[in-house]
Amino acid sequence: MSSTTFRIGSFVLDNRVFAAPMAGVTDRPFRMLCRKLGAGYAVSEMVTSRKELWGTLKTSRRADHDGEQAPIAVQIAGTDAAMMAEAARYNIERGAQIIDINMGCPAKKVCNKWAGSALMRDEPLALEIAEAVVAAAAPEGVPVTLKMRTGWSDDRRNAVVLARRFEGAGIQMLTVHGRTREQGYKGSAEYRTIAAVKATVSIPVVANGDVDSPEKARQVLAETGADAVMIGRAAQGRPWIFREVAHYLATGDLLAPPLVAEVRRLLLAHLEDHYALYGDFSGVRTARKHIGWYVRSLPGGEDFRARMNAIEDCKAQWQAVADYFGQLGEQMDRMPAIADLQPGAPDDELATDAFA
Numbered sequence: 001m002s003s004t005t006f007r008i009g010s011f012v013l014d015n016r017v018f019a020a021p022m023a024g025v026t027d028r029p030f031r032m033l034c035r036k037l038g039a040g041y042a043v044s045e046m047v048t049s050r051k052e053l054w055g056t057l058k059t060s061r062r063a064d065h066d067g068e069q070a071p072i073a074v075q076i077a078g079t080d081a082a083m084m085a086e087a088a089r090y091n092i093e094r095g096a097q098i099i100d101i102n103m104g105c106p107a108k109k110v111c112n113k114w115a116g117s118a119l120m121r122d123e124p125l126a127l128e129i130a131e132a133v134v135a136a137a138a139p140e141g142v143p144v145t146l147k148m149r150t151g152w153s154d155d156r157r158n159a160v161v162l163a164r165r166f167e168g169a170g171i172q173m174l175t176v177h178g179r180t181r182e183q184g185y186k187g188s189a190e191y192r193t194i195a196a197v198k199a200t201v202s203i204p205v206v207a208n209g210d211v212d213s214p215e216k217a218r219q220v221l222a223e224t225g226a227d228a229v230m231i232g233r234a235a236q237g238r239p240w241i242f243r244e245v246a247h248y249l250a251t252g253d254l255l256a257p258p259l260v261a262e263v264r265r266l267l268l269a270h271l272e273d274h275y276a277l278y279g280d281f282s283g284v285r286t287a288r289k290h291i292g293w294y295v296r297s298l299p300g301g302e303d304f305r306a307r308m309n310a311i312e313d314c315k316a317q318w319q320a321v322a323d324y325f326g327q328l329g330e331q332m333d334r335m336p337a338i339a340d341l342q343p344g345a346p347d348d349e350l351a352t353d354a355f356a
Helices: 028-036 057-062 081-093 116-121 123-140 159-169 192-200 214-224 241-251 260-295 301-308 314-331
Strands: 006-008 011-013 017-019 041-048 073-077 098-103 144-151 173-180 205-208 228-231
Touching: 017 028, 017 241, 028 041, 028 260, 041 057, 041 081, 073 081, 081 098, 081 123, 098 116, 098 123, 116 123, 116 144, 123 144, 123 159, 144 159, 144 192, 159 173, 159 192, 173 192, 192 205, 192 214, 205 214, 214 228, 214 241, 228 241, 260 301, 260 314, 301 314
Parallel strands: 017 041, 017 228, 041 073, 073 098, 098 144, 144 173, 173 205, 205 228
Antiparallel strands: 006 011
C-alpha cells in the first residue's frame, strides 16, 4: 500500500484520512462536504437493523445517497445476526457499496440494547454477526468492514482476539477507537492496543480517537503502524481538517488556515444542502449544532450562537450566518489555527434514536 492511497475491496481511495460515522452528524450533506474537503472516505450514520423502523423518515434519510461520491459506505447496528444480514441486503439494494458493522458506539442508548460496543462482551455473538453480514454482502461483491473499541473495560481489552476472528470471518478492514466502552470519550485514547491489532492481522487497520491535527495524525500512524486514520469530533465545525491532514501526510507541510470568505461560502452551501434534506421545520433545528461548532471559538461566537438558536426559519438562519461571517471577514482574514480551537462535543452527547 502506498503512502497516499488506500484500497477497500475494489475501491481505491484518494488518501488514508477518513471521516468517522457519528450519529446525528455524518448525514449525507456533511459526508459530501467532508469528501469535498479532502476526506478519502466517509461512513454514514448508523442505520438500525430493526426492520419496523426502516419506513421511518429518519431511516429513509440515512439510506438516501443521492449525489454521493463512491464508495458509499453505510454503517449498520443491531444485535441479531439474521436481522443484521437483512439490514446489509436492504442497504445494498439502496446503493451501499461498503457495509460497516457498528461495534464501537459507546452511547448508553445503544449499549443498553446490547448493540454497538456492548457486542464486544459477547464474542460468539459478535463473530456470528460478522459472519452473517459477510455472507449477505458477498454475493453482491460488497466488502464488509467493522468498527470497534479496544474492549469493554480496562480488564477486558479483547480487540486483538476479536480482530483475528473478524479477519477469519471475512471482514476486510478494521477500525479501532483507542478507548474502551467504559471510558466513553473520557481521558485520552491509547494506541498500544491498536498497534497490537495491526501486528496481529493482515487486513487494513484504521486508527481512531483523538486525531485532531495533522501532527497528531502522523504521530498516531507512527505509534500504531495503522494504514489510515479516522477523524470524528475534530471535524465538527472544521471539516477542512481532512485536507490539512492529507496534505501534511503527503508533503510534510502545513496548510494555512482557510480564509473566512471560503468558510462562509462552504457553510452557506452546507446549510442549503442540509435544509433540502431535512425540510424547513427539522432543517433549521438540526443545523444549529453544525453552526454552533463552526463559531464556538470565533469572536462573538457564543453570543451569535445564542441568537441563532432562537431563529426558527431556515431563510432567516441562513441570512444570520451569512451576515455573521461577512462581518467576521472584515475583522480577520483567516480562521483560527487548529491549536486555537477546542474539540467538539463527544459523540455520545449527540442525539441518536436508532434504537428508540
